[in-house]
Amino acid sequence: MPFGESNPPSRRAVLKGAGVLGGAAVLSAAAGPAARAGAAPAGRRRAPGAPVPEPFSVPLTVPPVAKPARERVVDGVRTAYYDWKIREAEAEILPGVKTKVLTYDGAFPGPTIKARTGGAVYVTHTNALSTDTVVHLHGGIVAPEDDGHPHDVIKPGASRTYFYPNKQRGSTMWYHDHTHHMEAELAFRGLAGAYVLEDPAEAALGLPSGEYDVPLLIRDARFDEKGQLVFEMMDIANRQTLLVNGRPQPYMRVAARKYRFRLINGSNLRYFTLRLDKGGDLIQIGSDGGLLPAPVPEATVAFSPGERVDVVVDFSKYPVGTQVVLVNDQADSETTKQVMRFDVSHTAPDRSRVPAELAPAPSLGKPDAEREVTMSYDPEQGMFVMDGKVYDPARVDQEVEFGATETWKVVNKDAAPPVPHNVHLHGVHFQVLERDGQPVSGHEAGWKDTVSIPPNGGHVTLKARFDHHRGLYLYHCHLLDHASMGMMAQMKIG
Ligand code: C2O
Ligand code: CU
Ligand code: CU
Numbered sequence: 001m002p003f004g005e006s007n008p009p010s011r012r013a014v015l016k017g018a019g020v021l022g023g024a025a026v027l028s029a030a031a032g033p034a035a036r037a038g039a040a041p042a043g044r045r046r047a048p049g050a051p052v053p054e055p056f057s058v059p060l061t062v063p064p065v066a067k068p069a070r071e072r073v074v075d076g077v078r079t080a081y082y083d084w085k086i087r088e089a090e091a092e093i094l095p096g097v098k099t100k101v102l103t104y105d106g107a108f109p110g111p112t113i114k115a116r117t118g119g120a121v122y123v124t125h126t127n128a129l130s131t132d133t134v135v136h137l138h139g140g141i142v143a144p145e146d147d148g149h150p151h152d153v154i155k156p157g158a159s160r161t162y163f164y165p166n167k168q169r170g171s172t173m174w175y176h177d178h179t180h181h182m183e184a185e186l187a188f189r190g191l192a193g194a195y196v197l198e199d200p201a202e203a204a205l206g207l208p209s210g211e212y213d214v215p216l217l218i219r220d221a222r223f224d225e226k227g228q229l230v231f232e233m234m235d236i237a238n239r240q241t242l243l244v245n246g247r248p249q250p251y252m253r254v255a256a257r258k259y260r261f262r263l264i265n266g267s268n269l270r271y272f273t274l275r276l277d278k279g280g281d282l283i284q285i286g287s288d289g290g291l292l293p294a295p296v297p298e299a300t301v302a303f304s305p306g307e308r309v310d311v312v313v314d315f316s317k318y319p320v321g322t323q324v325v326l327v328n329d330q331a332d333s334e335t336t337k338q339v340m341r342f343d344v345s346h347t348a349p350d351r352s353r354v355p356a357e358l359a360p361a362p363s364l365g366k367p368d369a370e371r372e373v374t375m376s377y378d379p380e381q382g383m384f385v386m387d388g389k390v391y392d393p394a395r396v397d398q399e400v401e402f403g404a405t406e407t408w409k410v411v412n413k414d415a416a417p418p419v420p421h422n423v424h425l426h427g428v429h430f431q432v433l434e435r436d437g438q439p440v441s442g443h444e445a446g447w448k449d450t451v452s453i454p455p456n457g458g459h460v461t462l463k464a465r466f467d468h469h470r471g472l473y474l475y476h477c478h479l480l481d482h483a484s485m486g487m488m489a490q491m492k493i494g
Helices: 009-014 024-031 185-187 480-484
Strands: 070-074 077-091 099-104 111-115 120-127 134-136 160-166 170-176 194-199 213-221 241-242 251-257 258-265 272-276 280-287 290-300 301-305 308-316 323-328 338-346 369-376 383-386 398-400 404-410 421-425 430-437 451-455 459-465 470-476 488-493
Touching: 077 111, 099 111, 099 134, 120 451, 134 160, 170 185, 170 258, 185 480, 194 213, 194 258, 241 404, 251 398, 258 301, 272 480, 280 301, 301 308, 338 480, 369 421, 404 451, 421 459, 451 459
Parallel strands: 077 120, 111 194, 213 258, 251 338, 369 404, 398 488
Antiparallel strands: 070 077, 077 099, 120 160, 134 170, 170 194, 213 241, 258 308, 272 301, 272 323, 280 290, 280 308, 323 338, 369 383, 404 459, 421 451, 421 470, 430 459, 470 488
16 A cells, blocks of 8 residues: 555655654655545545635735845846845735744745846845745756755855846746745745746747736645644645635636736646636637747646646636636546636737737657656655656766757656656657657747656656756756655756
8 A cells, every 4th residue: 555654764764854844744744645646545544634714715926026135237147136035925815814934035826037038137135034945946947056956055044146047938927936845835835936937039929928928837636624834744645725826716807808818827736627607718828938820729728736838818708797716627626626816807908819829839850869768666765766767866867968969768667556747848848759658738838947747657748858967967857755765867068
């Protein structure tokens, strides 16, 4: 019974340094990684939780857009400097309740950084926590020393400056903690936020913009009776409160016109299949790495932890007064079926459009090398492993030649129980050639950095050109509880 309530010492050992935040909670978590992600395990009772408000009783909020401390033109490049403190704060997530959270500069989720392709960003983080932290820009093409490698920790009281050159296509990225063994808990407690890279090449397309371009960071959470966050490893069964931008199942007043929503799956373990209950398309226009070649209108959009999907929704097809619920067709309970509600409350002019062509996807050509990577749960070690091995920051798992184009076949070997995984590569964007022998569609046909891999021998083949930076980069499962329990590896590009 690999996912039972046994308590392998290795798991304790690996998490022994992890008591700084939740103390007992973290350690007891180590005792019970019970759930396979994506489904509540049979026979596990849900812990009593906080009184969560009725769905759609709390308004959606949009995280503040960060204001740079300074802006300069450096060698002809517009450069913005942000100075942030990583600190504990209280957030009103549930109405009338102050919840202790970890924040980037006081915001839950973190402030949105808006940058422009071709303009540079420096973020200086000062760690005011009592624990180490590391900041990773997920989707960013950045030098290894700026990537937030788990061994590059910011000690309590120390600062570190990350440089983001933004020499890449416009896209929806996000930043989050990446501290070795602690990323799952730290991100869960609030260390995550959106990073929107706007692209002058995109501006000409006339997509919905300004107040009609809204990031939606979707995740689950578990609260105790007092409304405090509870983190236990592999605890999806108890993470029953869905948050959008840090608000529980909120409503949003919208105009009867087109909106662009930048969906970010910020859950540690939860997959979503999103749909509008009144019918109508979610028009997929972008993926992890930016715009798709052409819009893909579909009734549902599915995505796994770490993935982003940009969609356009046209509310002009609904009469004013219509309430449109964004439902989740991959719910494991009544409470995870409804994500948020759009209340079509007024009309507004709309000159935006969704052009038939968005951004061409160049072919990467013939691969220079082919690799295979496996992902699985190792019951002996009580850990999640890649190619049979627990992550070791001192080990190089793949040597990739700089400039090479490669295909990677990534296989999910887990069958009993059938644990879903996904794979995320740092420092590169890839194209997905196939999943289980079939071509992928929708947002998965665009530039990706994270892609889901079903269990029972499911596999994807991805193709990438490693021509951005030399150095050490991670690849890992983005179910962060799995990553924290060993499911990471690293490649040396050189
Ligand atoms: Cu979103 Cu290695 O991370
Ligand atoms: Cu990443
Ligand atoms: Cu996994």
